[in-house]
Amino acid sequence: MKYALFTGCVAKGAGRELMASTIYAAERLGIQLVEMKDATCCGAGVIQEDNPLLADALNARTFALAEEQGLDIMTICGTCQGVMRTAQVKMDDPKYRDKVNSELKKDTGRTYAGKTKVKHFYQIIHEEYGLNNLALRVTRNLKGLKVAPFYGCYVLRPHEYSDTKVPDRPDYLEKMIGAVGATPIDYPEKQKCCGFPILMTNKVNSLQLSGNAVIGALEAGADCIVTPCPLCHLNMDSYQPEIESMLGRRIGLPILHYPQLVALALGASLDDMKLNTHIVRPNKAMESLIKKD
Amino acid sequence: MAVKFIVSRYNSETDAKPYFQEFSLDIPKGATLLDCMNLIEWQQDGTLTFRMSCRSAICGSCALRVNGHARLACKTQAVDVVYEGAVKIEPIGNMNVIKDLAVDLEPFWESLEKVSPWLMPDESIKYEKERLQSHEDQLKIDHASTCILCASCYSDCNVLNVDPKFLGPATLAKAQRFVFDSRDAETEARLDYLSKLHGMWDCTHCAECSTRCPTDAKPLSRIKELRTAAMSRGFTNNNGARHVLGFRESVGGFKGFGGGGMLNENYIPIRSVGFFNLDGIFSLLPVGFRMFIRRKNPPLIPHIIEKIGEVRKMFRRFDEYRKESK
Numbered sequence: 001m002k003y004a005l006f007t008g009c010v011a012k013g014a015g016r017e018l019m020a021s022t023i024y025a026a027e028r029l030g031i032q033l034v035e036m037k038d039a040t041c042c043g044a045g046v047i048q049e050d051n052p053l054l055a056d057a058l059n060a061r062t063f064a065l066a067e068e069q070g071l072d073i074m075t076i077c078g079t080c081q082g083v084m085r086t087a088q089v090k091m092d093d094p095k096y097r098d099k100v101n102s103e104l105k106k107d108t109g110r111t112y113a114g115k116t117k118v119k120h121f122y123q124i125i126h127e128e129y130g131l132n133n134l135a136l137r138v139t140r141n142l143k144g145l146k147v148a149p150f151y152g153c154y155v156l157r158p159h160e161y162s163d164t165k166v167p168d169r170p171d172y173l174e175k176m177i178g179a180v181g182a183t184p185i186d187y188p189e190k191q192k193c194c195g196f197p198i199l200m201t202n203k204v205n206s207l208q209l210s211g212n213a214v215i216g217a218l219e220a221g222a223d224c225i226v227t228p229c230p231l232c233h234l235n236m237d238s239y240q241p242e243i244e245s246m247l248g249r250r251i252g253l254p255i256l257h258y259p260q261l262v263a264l265a266l267g268a269s270l271d272d273m274k275l276n277t278h279i280v281r282p283n284k285a286m287e288s289l290i291k292k293d
Numbered sequence: 294m295a296v297k298f299i300v301s302r303y304n305s306e307t308d309a310k311p312y313f314q315e316f317s318l319d320i321p322k323g324a325t326l327l328d329c330m331n332l333i334e335w336q337q338d339g340t341l342t343f344r345m346s347c348r349s350a351i352c353g354s355c356a357l358r359v360n361g362h363a364r365l366a367c368k369t370q371a372v373d374v375v376y377e378g379a380v381k382i383e384p385i386g387n388m389n390v391i392k393d394l395a396v397d398l399e400p401f402w403e404s405l406e407k408v409s410p411w412l413m414p415d416e417s418i419k420y421e422k423e424r425l426q427s428h429e430d431q432l433k434i435d436h437a438s439t440c441i442l443c444a445s446c447y448s449d450c451n452v453l454n455v456d457p458k459f460l461g462p463a464t465l466a467k468a469q470r471f472v473f474d475s476r477d478a479e480t481e482a483r484l485d486y487l488s489k490l491h492g493m494w495d496c497t498h499c500a501e502c503s504t505r506c507p508t509d510a511k512p513l514s515r516i517k518e519l520r521t522a523a524m525s526r527g528f529t530n531n532n533g534a535r536h537v538l539g540f541r542e543s544v545g546g547f548k549g550f551g552g553g554g555m556l557n558e559n560y561i562p563i564r565s566v567g568f569f570n571l572d573g574i575f576s577l578l579p580v581g582f583r584m585f586i587r588r589k590n591p592p593l594i595p596h597i598i599e600k601i602g603e604v605r606k607m608f609r610r611f612d613e614y615r616k617e618s619k
């Protein structure tokens with residue numbers, strides 16, 4: 001299995017632990033990754049608001065690069081995944097694709113043929129690699145670890161742009177958590193919004209949304225949260241101290257990136273996953289697992 | 294086969310809080326969820342309260358939360374929402390319940406009124422008959438015009454759930470309908486109002502509204518159109534718009550200079566709060582410091598993609614388009 005890895009901006013910036021754990025997990029699983037060093041930001045739905053056509057052309061350029069490599073794209077950010085799939089669904093209309101391509105060609109000489117597939121790491125594990133295969137490679141028993149899945153909006157909604165089957169009842173994360181031997185925890189906020197996109201516009205609302213999710217998971221008995229989106233991660237981890245002071249209660253709930261939980265089950269050390277760069281430190285439940293071996 | 298209908302019951306005058314009651318019903322072939330609700334009311338419990346009128350997805354009165362998500366009961370085939378032999382029915386959210394499944398819609402109407410949902414044309418222009426509009430112009434407001442005011446979007450909006458002052462999806466869709474109306478003369482005043490706190494920039498893109506909307510109104514798409522209009526008309530003196538500018542500048546450069554193809558995560562927050570907003574910048578310090586201590590801070594020299602020239606060229610050319618269209 002070989003993919004063009006679209007890192008997105010966060011894995012190169014404030015979320016470098018996501019990159020480290022992705023590389024670790026992919027190596028152990030035998031998934032070959034070729035980093036797309038020349039791809040741009042996906043626009044995160046923000047450049048799209050400034051100029052939709054330019055944003056689609058940027059993503060068409062990324063797709064064209066992967067086509068030149070002859071590879072499908074693997075994303076590791078829920079927001080990139082949703083935004084890039086939205087661009088693709090729009091460009092499935094050949095008329096619109098021609099329009100975007102004619103812009104793209106002027107500056108880059110490239111065109112997007114509409115062939116390359118874009119899938120998040122978690123879809124690849126689920127749909128292509130296989131959960132059984134993953135389970136076979138688990139070297140660290142995560143039995144007893146209670147993990148709350150947090151999906152993030154972009155991989156679920158709007159439904160017409162989501163590749164998640166039955167997006168109102170997703171089970172991808174739960175199934176992965178089960179496959180690596182941990183226990184998935186159900187709670188009302190798991191499909192809700194983390195609030196990150198409005199962090200700069202309305203911080204109180206943004207952190208209240210994250211706070212609701214983190215507290216929902218905590219009260220359902222979770223030892224940690226796992227999310228496929230590094231933006232959800234930023235709001236729930238880096239801003240957890242602000243959430244605590246805003247809500248006036250101690251939380252201390254570690255937030256894991258999807259590849260970190262996979263890496264953890266494959267035997268990664270704290271360093272391999274760069275877990276010590278998180279703002280919320282691993283708690284007792286996680287530490288005892290890591291110390292056991 | 295008998296299906297379990299788990300229905301939320303509540304009487305604001307006598308009950309302390311809502312509770313669930315189970316009804317068992319054989320779903321007749323082809324029955325909508327609303328048909329089933331009627332059967333339950335007629336045959337099992339005449340006190341069950343819910344709203345309905347047209348039975349054909351036009352009046353917008355029958356929205357309910359079905360298995361946790363808002364939808365029109367009359368536009369839903371009952372068998373499609375049965376999971377493991379049961380369906381859960383609750384009143385729509387973000388509003389107070391009056392009785393069982395009927396909510397107090399007052400906040401929804403109040404929000405709509407805030408954006409003056411009526412045409413405000415230039416009265417000094419005299420027309421012979423009526424104010425005509427080209428087909429092309431009509432298409433710009435066509436989607437939003439299909440809204441049936443069912444409040445499904447209002448019910449499931451993530452931001453409204455934490456901030457009742459947020460204008461909300463249906464109201465913003467309605468605002469788009471007038472901002473983009475070629476006959477309206479108050480475009481600038483409308484955009485100015487929508488740019489304020491609790492307005493269009495407070496939406497998180499969670500897309501619940503568009504997912505639940507039973508018509509073509511799809512509020513999130515309309516919100517994006519409003520933001521594009523605000524950006525192109527220069528309504529950029531607020532954090533939301535500056536955040537967009539920060540993206541544009543860090544990916545594609547500023548007036549033809551700089552731009553790395555990727556986000557500069559150190560630049561965006563400062564750009565968003567405003568370069569001269571000392572309080573704003575000060576508020577970023579704690580998180581910045583925390584991340585620095587953990588070596589989680591974004592690299593001070595931002596990442597630049599290999600063939601950045603291609604990308605800067607694209608941004609420069611689109612800037613030219615922008616100037617021309619002005």
Ligand code: SF4
Pocket residue numbers: 446449450451452453461462495496497498499500501502503512513516
């Ligand atoms: S996309 Fe925006 S308006 Fe729509 S439901 Fe989400 S927060 Fe509300």
Ligand code: SF4
Pocket residue numbers: 439440441442443444445446447462463466502505506507508510511512
């Ligand atoms: S925008 Fe859609 S969901 Fe919202 S009130 Fe109108 S029709 Fe209903």
Ligand code: FES
Pocket residue numbers: 344345346347348349350351352353354355356365366367368
């Ligand atoms: S009864 Fe009128 S929309 Fe359902």
